[in-house]
Amino acid sequence: MTAIPALTASDLKYGYGREASIVNGFNLEVAAGEWLGIVGPNGSGKSTVLRMLSRLAAPHGGAVEMDGRDMAGLDGKAIARQMTMLTQTQEPVTDITVRELVRRGRNPHLKWYEECRGKHEDVVDWALRVTSMDPLQHRLLQELSGGERQRAWLAMCMAQTPKLLLLDEPTTYLDIAHQLELMELIRGLNRDQGITVVMVLHDLNQAARYCDRIVAMKQGAIVREGSPSELFRADFFRDVFGIEAKVYYDDGVPVYLPCGIAKRGSAAESA
Numbered sequence: 001m002t003a004i005p006a007l008t009a010s011d012l013k014y015g016y017g018r019e020a021s022i023v024n025g026f027n028l029e030v031a032a033g034e035w036l037g038i039v040g041p042n043g044s045g046k047s048t049v050l051r052m053l054s055r056l057a058a059p060h061g062g063a064v065e066m067d068g069r070d071m072a073g074l075d076g077k078a079i080a081r082q083m084t085m086l087t088q089t090q091e092p093v094t095d096i097t098v099r100e101l102v103r104r105g106r107n108p109h110l111k112w113y114e115e116c117r118g119k120h121e122d123v124v125d126w127a128l129r130v131t132s133m134d135p136l137q138h139r140l141l142q143e144l145s146g147g148e149r150q151r152a153w154l155a156m157c158m159a160q161t162p163k164l165l166l167l168d169e170p171t172t173y174l175d176i177a178h179q180l181e182l183m184e185l186i187r188g189l190n191r192d193q194g195i196t197v198v199m200v201l202h203d204l205n206q207a208a209r210y211c212d213r214i215v216a217m218k219q220g221a222i223v224r225e226g227s228p229s230e231l232f233r234a235d236f237f238r239d240v241f242g243i244e245a246k247v248y249y250d251d252g253v254p255v256y257l258p259c260g261i262a263k264r265g266s267a268a269e270s271a
């Protein structure tokens with residue numbers, strides 16, 4: 001029997017205002033336990049797709065299934081018990097403490113009359129600890145740096161104890177040590193707890209190091225797909241990103257070095 005994918009997107013379509021066709025015919029299957037990276041140039045539709053996968057945006061066409069069930073028919077709390085998404089920019093909540101924010105992650109697991117206590121507080125402690133936010137837990141969000149605030153939101157996502165974690169460029173505001181810490185944390189969750197990860201990333205070397213599979217988007221559709229070593233070839237960088245690049249291997253992991261903008265008339269413009 002074939003395993004049911006954790007997430008399936010079938011023929012997704014989306015547009016904004018007069019731009020009616022930002023995403024047109026997007027298809028994707030994410031296996032349970034997989035770490036999938038979505039890459040692509042600015043404006044290629046990565047965030048729009050991620051918003052549809054998490055039901056933050058309703059597709060204008062097509063469907064998203066979670067564990068084989070159409071997400072359009074599921075209530076928000078049921079989805080939030082299974083899936084969480086860390087977006088690029090968060091809602092402007094500032095006048096609560098980090099701990100209070102992280103407690104919100106338990107809401108999908110609480111009955112309407114229940115308070116966040118006992119085992120739920122244990123999960124809050126765990127989420128603060130694994131994101132290194134415990135020393136800052138009593139600080140107000142407005143007193144944090146951009147990177148610390150990002151980690152506070154990640155701690156809230158962790159407190160949801162999701163099976164599926166969607167992240168939109170989660171390392172953008174983080175210094176390099178915290179970037180690696182976050183990627184290692186997610187690797188631990190992915191490997192030890194089998195959490196499925198879908199992550200939009202601009203850092204292609206990080207994508208190669210951590211993702212099992214990468215899909216590359218251009219103009220609202222997937223144009224390349226494969227393991228990092230299958231994808232990392234000169235023509236991939238030329239066609240998708242319009243750059244010339246050299247690829248090296250470090251411990252079996254491909255690493256690219258950008259060498260310049262691809263010449264006009266090269267494959268970049270025909271892809």
Ligand SMILES: Nc1ncnc2c1ncn2[C@@H]1O[C@H](COP(=O)(O)OP(=O)(O)OP(=O)(O)O)[C@@H](O)[C@H]1O
Nearest residue numbers: 016017019022040041042043044045046047048049
């Ligand atoms: N709220 C909006 N209103 C109008 N157009 C939008 C809106 N949000 C995104 N777009 C447009 O939709 C297209 C896809 O945007 P999206 O944010 O999904 O791309 P992206 O691949 O995530 O980009 P980036 O790498 O820059 O974050 C872009 O052309 C963008 O200008």
